[in-house]
Amino acid sequence: MKVVVIGGTGLIGSKLVAKLREHGHEAVPAAPNTGVNTLTGEGLAEVLDGAAVVVDVSNSPSFADDAVMEFFRTATTNLLDHSGKAGVGHYVALSVVGTQRLAESGYFRAKIVQESLIRESGRPYSIVHATQFFEFGKAIADFSTVEGVVRLPSALFQPMAAEDVASAAWGRVAAGEPLNGIREVGGPERLRIDEFVRRVLAAKGDPREVVTDEDATYYGVVLNDRTLVPGPDAQLGRTTFDKWLTEQ
Secondary structure: EEEEEEEEOOHHHHHHHHHHHHOOEEEEOOOOOHHOOOOOOOHHHHHHHOEEEEEEOOOOOOOOOHHHHHHHHHHHHHHHHHHHOOOOOOOEEEOOOOHOOOOHHHHHHHHHHHHHHHHHHOOHHHEEEEEEEHHHHHHHHHHHHOEEEEEOOEEEEEEHHHHHHHHHHHHHHHHOOOOOEEEEEOOOOEHHHHHHHHHHHHOOOOOOEEEOOOOOOOOOOOOOOOOOOOOOOOOOOOOOHHHHHHHH
């Protein structure tokens, strides 16, 4: 089976491509550095020819409100159009647990638009809602740094390893029948986001102080203990935070 992975050279995409190939499938990574550009449409017709499944794990290069909206709106429209013309039978997209609860953020408003375009396209689809990745700890810290100090609330979340995200996207979704709905995936344990980032920075030797500030926001969103946590039917990864830290 030919599976085209949009964003296939990135963190999740490269892992997904490897897993698909391990199972004997023709996995094709598609990204600007392989000659495929979802914003311009360049290379889409060629790479999607003969594909049974397309998996979109790409992300916007900018989190600025207008830029990220333009990225997801344009890229998704182009990808839906070209995959439809190619007769691709299953459209899979990676999104974020709690997206609909995060509309205060320009980034998540753009993700909501992406999901709406997919649902309203009439194409067989599956959307994977994943929690935050362990690997994004430093990026969360960088975005939350004010005058050299990281400020974060103590809200609960349920992060997971990128390897487990790739396993979930392949094993339970891309290889199966279209869900025409959402599958949630998350980590095996709930953590406090401030303590998580504190431990990530300590493990990296990053001297920045992490201050618990309940008024601080997460990418512009005020969090509570439910915002970033998946529901009871979520598929959970196996890798604990302690195990992931040990392996870094």
